[in-house]
Amino acid sequence: xxxxxxxSRDECxxxxxxxxxxxxxxxxxxxxxxxxxxxxxxxxxxxLVYKSIHPEVNNYxxxxxxxxxxxLSNDFVEKLVLVIKNDxxxxxxVFSFHSYYKTTPSGKVTLNVTEIRQQATAIWLTMSQRLxxxxxxxxxxxxxxxEIHTRNVAxxxxxxxQSTEDFQWIVADNIxxxxxxxxxxxxxxxxxxxxxxxxxxxxxxx
Amino acid sequence: xxxxxxxxxxxxxxxxxxxxxxxxxxxxxxxxxxxIHVNLAKTVLERYVEELKKKKKDLxxxxxxxxxxxxxxxxxCLLVKDTNLKETILKLDKxxxxxxxSVQKGKLDTLSLxxxxxxxxxxxxxxxxxxxxxxxxxxxKLKPHAELATNxxxxxxxxxxxxxxxxxxxxxxxxxLDASSSKSSIHSESHLTIQDxxxxxxKASSKLPAKKPVGKPAIAAFFANQQAIGRVNPVKEExxxxxEEIKKSVNGKRVVxxxxxxxxxxxxxxVDAIKTSKRFKLSEEAKPVKFHETKAKKNVRKAKQAxxxxxxxxxxxIQQFSDSESSGDDEEEQDIVLSxxxxxxxxxxxxxxxxxxxxxxxxxxxSNNPKRSxxxxxxxxxxxxxxVVTKREYETCEEKEIPEPTPEVxxxxxxxxxxxxxxxASTKHPSPPGKTKQKSITSFFTRK
Numbered sequence: 251x252x253x254x255x256x257x258s259r260d261e262c263x264x265x266x267x268x269x270x271x272x273x274x275x276x277x278x279x280x281x282x283x284x285x286x287x288x289x290x291x292x293x294x295x296x297x298l299v300y301k302s303i304h305p306e307v308n309n310y311x312x313x314x315x316x317x318x319x320x321x322l323s324n325d326f327v328e329k330l331v332l333v334i335k336n337d338x339x340x341x342x343x344v345f346s347f348h349s350y351y352k353t354t355p356s357g358k359v360t361l362n363v364t365e366i367r368q369q370a371t372a373i374w375l376t377m378s379q380r381l382x383x384x385x386x387x388x389x390x391x392x393x394x395x396x397e398i399h400t401r402n403v404a405x406x407x408x409x410x411x412q413s414t415e416d417f418q419w420i421v422a423d424n425i426x427x428x429x430x431x432x433x434x435x436x437x438x439x440x441x442x443x444x445x446x447x448x449x450x451x452x453x454x455x456x
Numbered sequence: 457x458x459x460x461x462x463x464x465x466x467x468x469x470x471x472x473x474x475x476x477x478x479x480x481x482x483x484x485x486x487x488x489x490x491x492i493h494v495n496l497a498k499t500v501l502e503r504y505v506e507e508l509k510k511k512k513k514d515l516x517x518x519x520x521x522x523x524x525x526x527x528x529x530x531x532x533c534l535l536v537k538d539t540n541l542k543e544t545i546l547k548l549d550k551x552x553x554x555x556x557x558s559v560q561k562g563k564l565d566t567l568s569l570x571x572x573x574x575x576x577x578x579x580x581x582x583x584x585x586x587x588x589x590x591x592x593x594x595x596x597k598l599k600p601h602a603e604l605a606t607n608x609x610x611x612x613x614x615x616x617x618x619x620x621x622x623x624x625x626x627x628x629x630x631x632x633l634d635a636s637s638s639k640s641s642i643h644s645e646s647h648l649t650i651q652d653x654x655x656x657x658x659k660a661s662s663k664l665p666a667k668k669p670v671g672k673p674a675i676a677a678f679f680a681n682q683q684a685i686g687r688v689n690p691v692k693e694e695x696x697x698x699x700e701e702i703k704k705s706v707n708g709k710r711v712v713x714x715x716x717x718x719x720x721x722x723x724x725x726x727v728d729a730i731k732t733s734k735r736f737k738l739s740e741e742a743k744p745v746k747f748h749e750t751k752a753k754k755n756v757r758k759a760k761q762a763x764x765x766x767x768x769x770x771x772x773x774i775q776q777f778s779d780s781e782s783s784g785d786d787e788e789e790q791d792i793v794l795s796x797x798x799x800x801x802x803x804x805x806x807x808x809x810x811x812x813x814x815x816x817x818x819x820x821x822x823s824n825n826p827k828r829s830x831x832x833x834x835x836x837x838x839x840x841x842x843x844v845v846t847k848r849e850y851e852t853c854e855e856k857e858i859p860e861p862t863p864e865v866x867x868x869x870x871x872x873x874x875x876x877x878x879x880x881a882s883t884k885h886p887s888p889p890g891k892t893k894q895k896s897i898t899s900f901f902t903r904k
Contacts, residue, residue, distance in 0.1 A: 397795050
């Protein structure tokens, strides 16, 4: 039995941002960048997930997702990347968007909610299983940041708003080529198509 | 009672699941997969664990037990690892039930994976659950997914009705350009996608009779029919949209109408026809097919021109606001990578666990944070339309620290603290106003 419903564009984007929020918290929990005590168990799509309750971390993630939400409404976001850094990038978790949004005459699109939930759950499970294993680099001294791949037009619009908002984005440095790319999973259900994969920048010495 | 031979077979299955497939085998999973009673599944798992202990391989595996018992008047149901079983049993006043919940190879850091694996396995076995029901109908058979996809396309072909007037056909065509699937081979007699009208006539005249015996209805007729029906019965349109969207979900990609065999020669779709705006990003490049203008399509072209002019006007507005001198499509399409400048604190202080992990749907932020407080601030910014919009938002800002109390006050507090601890169980003494110590940021994380 599948559950499908019609959603407007904003509702679709809201669903997508919820998925991203849970995924980012799951990555932080699985990577053990912070002590596990700041994470609390919660449920999303009837799945056990972990969410941070530290206010600074939550504000940081919320500000990022608000920016992504505003850009998605104009379809200017190509990738959202969570970068784990230890002075240099160590690992990058990439969410690559391919938007196929097509509205019906009524302005809504039908989503297969069951399929989206199942695929999202599979992504979170895969993340926790794969990232929970021991790593070769010292995660305790690492921090994280976000990158958004978008277009110049979108950045110009953001600059207009940056003077009045606290959270400011800057142009990133040149991105190095990763040593390896590991796909995690793909969320492919109309109208979403999101590739989730990791890029490893650890050298042979680590 | 199960036969010993059946139990041996089930033990082999369990070993296969655990060792070969590396699965987390719960008693529910075993019951659903093997079609046995839950109690039998539990006994099988217990037998398996006993055999592991005999072979002294239990250290390689992890066994999770389901324990239910009384703590005072309350009943507690717990999932306990084998290493913590004895301690947990001692905590309970009376044990109601104890049985093996799951067996897996390797150690699990958390039991959340246990919950998720059980859920996914349950969903896979929904078909098996239906087999256990008493209601059965021999005519009801589950079709495979591939058949369902092909059936949808054949049903659409059958539903097409005779041709309607040209104007209606062409208008509907424009609207449903992107929605039609590439492989739905419904050809239109009056579908104008060929540059040379002469060739079109020749082909139409030559190929029309070939099509007639096939009986495939025209694509325009299909949409015209839908438009006509939609005026009377809007419900049918929704069904058609649902069918189209099912096809989309099957394909999983953005659908672009590919030219049919009749239209394959010298056809170029005007890219603007597909690219209605920059808001929609295409996954595949549209094959170039040109539309031949006719009288009937002037209305459509006017609509396109209007959209183009609107885009041009939008571009002009963007150019007015931006300070950059260079303009044009190259800059607009240039990718840029933005990085967040602020990084959160690397290692926030650990917090103590007051209670066991509870499933909380919402997350609450701490209210007491004297160093940083939220203030209502009015902000003004320029809207898209150029209007100045003022917003009231809460901002976090640092407050000046309150000076620490004098030593005399500290001594008084210490003396007051002592009686507080004695009577902590019964009453709570409110602290005197103005004499409490300022709490630090780590108060968010209570010390053990």
